[in-house]
Amino acid sequence: MNRVTPKPLPETNLPRLNQVGKPLRRIDALGKAVGATVYAADYSMPNMLHAKVFRSPVPSARIVKLDVSKARALPGVVCVMTGEDTHGAKLNTDLPGQTGRETRAGSDAPVLASDVVRYVGEPIALVAAETLAIAEQALKQIELEFEDLPGVYDPIEAMKPGAPILFAPDNVVARYKIRKGDLEAGMAQADVIVENTFKMPFVEHAYLEPDGGVAWVDEQGVINIRVCTQVIEHFRSIARALNVPQNRIRIRGTMVGGGFGSKEDITVEIFLAFLARETGRPVKLVYTREEAFAATSKRHPFTITHRTGVRKDGRITASQVSMVADSGAYPYLTPYVLLYATAMAAGPYKIDNLHVDSVAAATNQTFTSAFRGFGGPQAALGYEQQMDEIAKTLGLDPLAVRQVNYMKTGDTTATGQEVKTAAWLEETATRAVAALGEQAASTPTRKIGRGMASTFQSYGRIMWFHDTSQAWVGMEQDGTAVIRCGVPDIGAGQSNSICQIVAEILGVPLDQVTIYATDSAVTPLAGTSTATRQLYMSGNAVSLASNTIRARLLTRAAVKLGVRGDELEIANSRVSVLGDESRYIEHKDLVRLCASEGIGLSHLAQFNAPFTEGLDPETGQGDIWPDFTFGAQAVEVAVDTETGEIELLKSVACHDVGRAINPAAVHGQIAGGSHQGLGYALMEDFELQNGIIKTPSFAEYLIPTVLDFPTTQTIILESGTGVGPFGAKGIGEPALTPAAPAVANAVADALGVRIHQLPFTPKRVLAAMDAIRGATT
């Protein structure tokens, strides 16, 4: 890549703030540092039972006999449940817990399989016993006889006639198309047509905290489930599966030790609900690491083909993309993940003539569902590797080709949605590349390469879900603030950001704000901690609620201080006259004054995202998301040509986050997201062979350690144009997306050839080297 200088930033007009925008110590930091934070597996209750799940050892079979009598007879076993005992209950696996409109993609999975099993790890029976050891022993006493059925282990095979059917009628779980402009005319204008296919593996989320929880039935008959989840609003699907009213299920979320999308699906809570109801006793279930690997979702493997028409100057005249995704044994959120990938397939480029065709098919493998980026990272691996291949074909600099094609504010995405906020693609890309500095020198056996990627990623949910979030904010009589908001904190600082916003608006220090969160019964429902939506949705909801209170405080203070409301400043737990600090009233006095006069200082607010009705099914045109985050990453690698090892030398990521509510947290999100994306490129591979998991634990499934990569340098830009509070955009998912394609491009740069399949293990690198050596001798 050529040397570049950072593109100057457009003028921005960010208000000066007291708390927002400061790297304050997060409210959850100390508890985590000293081990005081209580996670789901830490809870226990008197008289509690321990549960285990009996799972399928095979990927495709008919259950001939399931005999649990010996397990039931084991002393200390209190309950064994099979599909018969759950009356064939089904889970609506495609309902990611909406607050708004219920939108079904048509996918259910049995709570317990009773007829056929479709993947290794599929649940078949539940055991609850007095001790964990007895529950484990009981699992061994369950007798399962099965007859192997033919299975299918590749989505393309799954769509061929005669393939075993997992999802009627043809295993196709979802299919989309985009038709924009005139593809043939666009191709005809091209000087060159570049075509490439890229492949990506299954990936495990590898959160630190395995799924777990405790459930009990309280004195009102409500089934309480304390669980680590990204979605407390699954209480509705659980109620449906148990056939009880929705107000009889209460989910109390805990601090989540990492979710990354995997805890967006229902995991232990459905089993806990059945067992607690059946036994009338508290029940605890915590997955082992191996179980968390086998029994929860994975990132979708994709095969993506790009056929792009380009002119000699790099301008894309037409683009045709096809995508095939593997949904695994049950659809779960596949229809939505595929939609995301489809809509982002062409990247953040202005492409007038575009066709995208995508399909996802079922196989007898671990099911796939949400994973940080939700199809965006796979799409980016397609379009960003293709951009470099185009540059190589044309003999142009990779960044230069992108600069010709970058979309700008006012341009439309693949689905025809106009980008209304800042699209700082050049701003982020030039900064990431420039920050790499001098390039190391190659030696004959150590080749240095550089790569970059520019990506965009939505934040906020699909707008035809009619997403909403509620938050309650109130002030206590001593001037402190309380928030009640059902936001699950999955470790990304969701609660903290909300507190920092309230602290800013009400002028109280952060340590005088307390939040009660993630309880489906007592905290106003705030939707899911997914889709990079919480800062946007609940941040806006708390802003609405606290601005209402702020207005009441200012109105009353104005009378008291004898000035107009707009002549006041609210900060440091007092309201003071602008320019005359000696005239003020402290919050504690002001709140008491309001209380004595009956002026309410609490408020429940609801924020609604924009609502739309969906895409045109023939053309795939329409608006999908509230907005997008734009960013870039650049890396430098060294490839050892004798061992095939890749060393990551430098990594820089630059994102426009709109406004960084807490810059330290934003840095953490970008550095962490980057590491996860780098692992995707270089080592992570959840391997299955004929449906059998070859990487069942951390001994086989490798994720990067602290020794593997340097920390990604982060450059945070703030356009102030986002649709979140204070102009914030979202960063949770966007942080991951550019890392893997940047590495892919750097490795291709170092080797002179591209490896079309992730991850770039030493084995694959060496095979690519051999292919070159073979070709040249």
Place this chain on the structure above:
Amino acid sequence: MRYLKPSSVSEAADVLESSRGMILAGGTDAYVYMAEGFCHPETLIDISSIDTLRGIYVATDDREEEVIRIGACTTIAEIAASQDLPTCLRQGARAVGSPQIRNLGTIGGNVCNASPCGDTLAPLLCLDARFVLRASGGTRVIACEDFFTGPKKTVLKPNEFLEFIELPASSCGKASAFRMIGNRKGQAISQANASVSLVMVDGRMSDLRVAVGSVAPVPLRLGKLEEFLTGKRVKEVSLAMFKEPILEGIRPIDDVRSSASYRQEVTVALVFDALAECASKDSGECEGAGA
């Protein structure tokens, strides 16, 4: 399950004789096996706190020769940090797992576990190590070459345990190096590893030992390669020249960590690299135990 913690070697030998239990050192392999249900010992004999099984010092062996003696329960971390041991063994120890694993795991456990990918095995083999095996009736000494009989299999009898590892005192005067390749930098299991020791005499390689691991059921000496290289200058040999003697010697397999063909190819590169490092120093650099 019974858990016994003998306080001396003879007591350990006695309880092993009477119970035929399983020896437990750092437990970093043993507990994994128990958790996964590969073994269900009735008796565990924890030897990790027997003082005499720990440490690195100079001693005289059964042949009245001076040796560097390493207690079986010396931790991998202690091996890695020791100034008194040849480079290749320290490098091998450093390649084991993570700091936590190295602080608990022992060299005796690494040896007796006899995993083909154990990172101290090739170094011990290329240093002519000998193992002192203890039973209640006495001790016997066996050469490292004869100790391993297959993956996770050794000549240890049910009533025997490893007491010491002994290296010729001369091994400290040799140049040596260890190389491994894993799928990542931290906490990685070797896909292949290689260890070389030699003495340079007038710029020519002599007293050469080349051992490789993770590419056959047991760690292997590459005799043919040693023969081919002996007497040569490092500059005279190229990677291509010794590919054949290496590939003839090894029998790698395909598994989830790697493929046979990759292991073959990379073993050649690892041996070459280790050789180059040895050649770049003209003498050993460890101080020698007690020196």
